[in-house]
Amino acid sequence: MAKEGHKYIFVLGGVMSGVGKGVVASSLGLLLQQKGYPVNLVKIDPYLNVDAGTMNPTEHGEVFVLRSGLETDQDMGNYERFLGRDLTNEDYMTSGMVYQSVIERERALGYGGKCVEAVPHVRDEILARIEAASSYNGSRISVIEIGGTIGDFQNALFIEAARVLKMQHPEDVLFVMVSYLPTPGTLGEMKTKPTQMAVRDLNSYGVQPDFIVARSKEPVDEKRKEKLAIWCNVRKDRIIAAPDITSIYEAPLNFEKDKLGDAVLDALRLPEKKRASLAAWKKFALAAMNAKAPEVSIAIVGKYFDTGSFVLSDAYLSVIEAIKFSAAKLGRRAKITWVNSKDLEKAKTSRSDVRPTGRSGRSRGESVDMLAKYDGIIVPGGFGESGIEGKIKAIRFAREKKIPYFGLCYGMQLMVIEYARHVLGLAGANTTEIKKAAEHPVVDVMLEQKKHLSDNKYGGTMRLGVYPAYLKKGTLARAAYKKELVEERHRHRYEINSKYVKQLEDGGLVFSGTSPDGVLMEIAELPRERHPFMLGTQFHPEFNARPLSPHPLFTEFLRAALSRKRRK
DSSP states (O other), X not given: OOOTTOEEEEEEEESSSOSSHHHHHHHHHHHHHHTTOOEEEEEEEOSSSSSSTTSOHHHHOOOEEOTTOOEEOTHHHXXXXXXXXXXXXXXXXXXXXXXXXXXXXXXXXXXXXXXXXXXXXXXHHHHHHHHHHHHXXXXXXXXXXEOSOTTXXXXXXXXXXXXXXXXXXXXXXXXXXXXXXXXXTTTOSOOOHHHHHHHHHHHHTTOOOSEEXXXXXXXXXXXXXHHXXXXXXXXXXXXXXXXXXXXXXXXXXXXXXXXXXXXXXXXXXXXXXXXXXXXXXXXHHXXXXXXXXXXXXXXXXXXXXXXXXEEOGGGGHHHHHHHHHHHHHTTOEEEEEEEEHHHHHHSOXXXXXXXXXXXXXXXXXXXXXXXXXXXXXXXXXXXXXXXHHHHHHHHHHXXXXXXXXXXXXXXXHHHXXXXXXXXXXXXXXXXXXXXXXXXXXXXXXXXXXXXXXXXXXXXXXXXXXXXXXXXXXXXXXHXXXXXXXXXXXXXXXXXXOGGGHHHHXXXXXXXXXXXXXSXXXXXEEOOXXXXXXXXXXXXXXXXXXXXXXXXXXXXXXXXXXXXXXXXX
């Protein structure tokens, strides 16, 4: 059962997906937190996957890894970035998790032989998880985002659980519907009918929205607000305009101007403990949106971009945001360009490109030479063989042309493979993820991962979550972090093969970060006298980057990129 007096805000989406429920939930959490209330944010995903770890990033977007190692939806990353703190396993829920718990309990006779059904048993499991999240976090207000769109079959039970909670505690539960108001180009008039129909659908569940956040290209005018108020049975002052903005970090500032936080507290019958202090947030947001700031150009060489005729940048969302945070700190604006490694891979290469030393050969098609115009190059994480040789071409080009390079997870592994091939002359260097019988398995599967793979156990079995690393003195990594011991989040099965570490180090590569026992290589880099910034991490530093506390490695990478820009 719900805690007496605890407040719950459910955020739902109407008309279509992608309208910004996560940004609204994050902004509400930030505003209420700034007004003095302990807040916890919960994301409910209605899919049957137990977690997001096995999903295709070109379809679903980035998998965000919590400190605990739980693989979650990318909205959890936004929650952490807006609240400025780590979230827990209790703050994430999927249909798969819920059904798994119910079935396991039934198998253990936890229901005493009853006929187990969606209502009440699955519904009650949902309510128990919502309550567990609020209790674990010790919060006063829970903001719960229900994924999907009103009318979807998949999220109906979650809305039913919210309805029951509202029925039991009518003064403690609010519903905020985020809906889209289109302005068809041929008509030139903003239309409210899709939102009216979405509210009617929600009413059919027995739920009435208390607030409507009206997403649109232009701000919703008074006439449209009046129309929505009449036909949706929502007070006009609780219809909040949310027009398109330059940056999602502008949203909390706009909502505070419209006094959304005050209106929500009033609806929940809670006093305002203090005025929201958004000065630091505003300073960051203005820096992040400053179109006049000097530009630094960054190429992200990845392979999870193409989805039909569109580019899905969400596959690398945390990387993009981490770049923005560090750029804002340095008073710069990052211009990010997507480079599809599969295009680089298709380009034919001259024979000089396979020698241990020498210039890269020109290629037909997307020549790697085009990377020379960028101030810095990032190769982010990923899996599998597709596009890998294109990434290796990009890494070699960055090393030889002394372009600042930052490799993340797979980006570090490929950096080591490239070095082994073209500096040490180990032409057969590869990862066993791609070539099991590689002549030089410079990157190999971790010992404890071999059984998981042989048993086809892929979900939730990688090396996940926070692990410590010790940093060597006199290295780029140590200078960036300014401390000896760091903790970072991981998501991988393969590691640098310990059999090749000495040979690589003797050849000039520096493993500047290692596990406490010295067995696992966590950071690889080239000395500064040989390259301005050539560094890769086995972990994912982007998951720890926050608007008000950018990640030091991203900041140092951008500093190096700016130095290159000045030299150019």
